[in-house]
Amino acid sequence: MKRNSRLSLALHTLSHMAGDPERVRTSADIADHAGTNPVVVRRVLGRLREAGLLTSEKGHAGGWRLAKDPDGITLADVYVALDESLIASEEEAHASECSVEHALHRRVAGVMRDIEQSLIDRLRAMTITEICSPKDKADTA
């Protein structure tokens, strides 16, 4: 697969879980549904657990479950939980000759931060539940 499969996997799993919030699912089950590996699932879902979106239990009847009402989980929560980033924070020294260059560099970085913040704001307007039952979007779009 390519990059961004983490976000895809997370969204897929969460919206799948939203369909039956009581059910506990194992990494193996989820991996089977998503066509990947249990370890990969635990890696991705572990970040969502750190962010308080999921809970996991070890042991015999263990597995994964939603930690919150799926209506209360926005795509922004998932995005930031996975540490996704457009701008990749390339804040090296650069140390150009003139300060004009340096100011322009900071300007570009600031613009990219603004753009990413707009993206997060946009993601915050959509919940996991809306993935399962879209409001007005065409589902084949």
Place this chain on the structure above:
Amino acid sequence: MKRNSRLSLALHTLSHMAGDPERVRTSADIADHAGTNPVVVRRVLGRLREAGLLTSEKGHAGGWRLAKDPDGITLADVYVALDESLIASEEEAHASECSVEHALHRRVAGVMRDIEQSLIDRLRAMTITEICSPKDKADTA
């Protein structure tokens, strides 16, 4: 450097050019300002030329110049010219067992496409000129 330096380099160069649109700049000059390599500059700027944002001329007094008024170049133009993509179009077969899984997969893919479209719409609202002289944004943000 890391990923996404293409977009950063393109924005940096374009906004720098917008400050003096008549001047012709060589790849070596641009690379020197951006702290990278002339070949890398030509690679990135070549895509912008294919998109009609820049012109390049070979030979003795050759170099790069803006092909359009910087007011007419939006960040969306740059983004699509560079083939940047959030979703990475992971449209493999997947061939899951049940059709419910398949429908959910398409749903997630549709959502990610919507998100990316929203991002492009947001990028379309900002021009190269606005990088140099931001309207109401804090320049140190």
Place this chain on the structure above:
DNA sequence: GGCATACGTAACAATTGGTGTTGCATTCGT
């Protein structure tokens, strides 16, 4: 015409990030 300049492009090494996989420790329930 000859020559320096600058783009265009191919080829390659090095680095990075992501994914898949194996293995093992740990924890929980029966």
Place this chain on the structure above:
DNA sequence: ACGAATGCAACACCAATTGTTACGTATGCC
């Protein structure tokens, strides 16, 4: 005690990006 599940580390593999060198080609100046 045993099986089942997560947690985590280590590793190989693959793809994308970047940096670099080299060469071809076009352009303008002498």
